[in-house]
Every structure is written in C-alpha cells, then in structure tokens.
Amino acid sequence: MEQKKHILVVDDHSEIRDLLGKYLGQHGYEVSLADGGRKMHKVLENQSVDLVVLDVMMPEEDGLSLCRSLKEQGGPPVIMLTALGEEADTIVGLEMGADDYVSKPFSPRELLARIKAVLRRLEHLPSPLRKQTEVSKKAFSGWMLDLHQQQLEREDGLLVPLSTAEFRLLEVFLGHPRKVLSRDQLLDMTKGREALPFDRSIDNQVSRLRKKIEPDPKNPSLVKTVWGGGYSFTAEVSEP
Template sequence: MKQQILVVDDHSDIRELIGRYLKQQDYEVSLAENGEQMKELLAKDSIDLIIMDLMMPGDDGLTLCREVRHDSNIPIIILSALGEDTDKIVGLEVGADDYLAKPFNPRELLARVRAVLRRHQQPASAPTDNKNSKFIYFDRWEFDLHKQQLVRDDGVVVSLSTGEFRLLKVFVQQPHVIFSRDQLLDMTQGRQAAPFDRSIDNQISRLRRKIEIDPKTPSLIKTVWGGGYSFNTDVQHP
C-alpha cells in the first residue's frame, strides 16, 4: 500500500510541483492550500506525513503544526523561505520532525521524506518478555508504552510525538545515567538525517514542558553541564 503525503502550501506552483514529484516516486499525494483544507483532508484520509509551508495566510505553519501535534503523531516536515536558525529551532520546538529551507532540491526533499518516514515507522519499543510491561511509572506519571502517551496522577492524558516517546523511553530504561547529546541521537534516531545539532535539545525542551512541574527549573530531566542529560528520578517497571 502506498504511503500518503499531504502537502500544505498556499503557492499553487510549489504545491503542485512537490505533488507531481512525489507521485513520480510512488507516493500517494493530497494537496491543500491552507489550514482549513488540511484539516478536512486529515479528517477523511489516512496521512503518513505532512509537508507544510511555514508562511501562509491565516493560520501559519507553526500554528498548524501545534494543532496537528496536539492531536496526533503524524510526522511533519516544515518548508520555509526563512533560513534563520531561530526559525528552524522554533519549528522543531512546536513538533516538526524536520525543516527544509526554500529553495530546495526536490531530491533533498525526497531524502528527508524517506528518512522521516523511516524513523517514524521503526518500532519505538523493543520486544520484551515481560507481558506486564505496558506501563512504566515515575514521579506523578504513568507511561503507556502501547498508546505512546502519559497519564498524570490527576487523570490528564498527554500525547507524545514519536521523537519524544523514544527519548523518554531511553530515560526511563536507564534513570540516573548521564547521556551525551550524541548518545541520545544514536539511541533515538540512529543519526538518520539529523538535520540540526540542537535537535535533541529541542526534544528535551518539548518533553520538559509536558512532564515537569516547572520546565524552567526541571527536576526530572537534568542538564549535566559539559556532559548532556540525565533522568533524575526513580522508575517503577511492573
């Protein structure tokens, strides 16, 4: 079955150019010129990946990325004519999986698409002999490995992106261990098409906002200066 990609861009020439090229590469492609059309297609189609322009009238790419990430873990690649590092970082912080500056070579976009889909489809959790290991507990959280989400002790449910899930899984499997950024990249992404040196820092920032009481002074995911990060709490595996 062909994988389906949704291209969201208000420029029809770019949107249709990307669509034609991806169809030639044996993908199913849906096209949307704004957030409203994107939401309609997401509601009726099974989308495997979204390619989204950053600057659009109405809801821009960052706003739409936040909304998509709030409801699902569909991987997102952001496109933008803005090439500043701050724009790339913001895009990753709101939940994008990759960022590509315009103008770009279609072959590079294809490589990014394949890499993001490959990462997203890799099993997020290794098989285990423990049939009761669906849940892991730490601090005030229940970590559901099957549903890829967290449940707080007051019943609040928090969804995780694929990257956040893999990162948290590394931490809960080895609490109190100091990991360098390179180690975390290797363990969560296998260094496949990691476009930015700060990608792990951005995932850490997003994960802290979801699990920490005060993300500005984190108590669970600690920064080890000169070393990397460690998960600073005890973990219970049923």
C-alpha cells in the same frame, strides 16, 4: 484495537488539503490539516503525528525549510509534494531528510501507497527500548507513559499531549534511568543519527519536555543536566 496512524497534511491549497484529508480518512487514518508552518508546529506540539505530507511551495515558510526544522527536532517522517519537473527541490528535500516525495499532479492513490511504504519501513526498524514482548506502560514520579498509545497521564488522570519528538525522548529516558546520556547518544537513540556541530535540538526537546513533566521546569528535578556530559533521568521507573 490498533490505534489509527496520524497523518498531518501541510499545504496552502485548501482543495488539496480537503481532498487528501477526506481520502486518507476513508482509508483508516486520523488526519490533521495545516495551511502552513505555523499551524503545522501547533499540531506537532499538541499531538503525536506518525507522518507529515509536506508541500514544497508555500507562501510564508517553504516546505524545504520546514522539512529541515522537522528533522533537526527529531520529528516524524516526511513525504514531500513537489511540482512536476522541479528536480532540484526533490534532491534538496531528500538531502534534508525527507523520506520520500511525490510530484504534482498526483493521484491520492499513489500518495497513499507511498505513505504505507514509509510507515512499513519504520515499523521494521529496531526500537532503542522495546522488543516484541514489550512493556506497554511505564510509571515514574506520579506519571504514567503508555508506550502503545503514546499518551502521558498524570496521577490525577490529566492527559498531557506529547509531540512525537517529546515522546521519543521521554521513552529513551525511561529506558535508561539514572544513567548519564550524552547529546550524541540521545540523538542516536531518538533520531538514528549523530549530532552535528552546534546541534542544539536535544537541548530544545529537553526544555519542552521539562515544561510538561517537571514540578518546576526552571529548577528541574527529573531531567538533570550533567555539565560536560549530557542529561540524566533521576526518577525511579517501574512497570505497572
């Protein structure tokens, strides 16, 4: 059975959140709701999310800033919700990496169509690691990564949640064991873009991933830093 796509709706208006949560749930999606950036980041840290629906106008941190941080961290695709006539917000949002936008007021049916279109485009993008005859699981150093379910399982059966960015990064490492990968290469493989000057998003992702898979994150043995080069995944990888 195909796993449900997971949509995260971020909007400070409870009526809109609840409406979209119910509507998208009725159309076969798993849905999480967040009233702002703090809750959004909490969901992304603990669960794999396929797409974020993000409102521009929010009281604490606005949606444009949140969109930028999502893209810098290699997060999931974003559909922005913008006020009708706010063309500047729409342009800035697209420049920051938003995949699409919907102007308020909107019908849930229109948003659903945009969600399907964005997810469909992503499915047709080539994966850096997997072909159509892809392997479903990869094992390393007492861990098992399910590439279909995007689940990481320890040998004692404990499931460790991965964010979308962490999953992509680990997937790339498992596809290139014992090879030195530069930050530029890792960004290209996980996000499809080159590194910008002073871009430290890969370093931040590596740090978070180490905390989940390393016996001692402060003295990493699986993901090694190669000074002047990037990172190297040192464990032996097998396909059970």
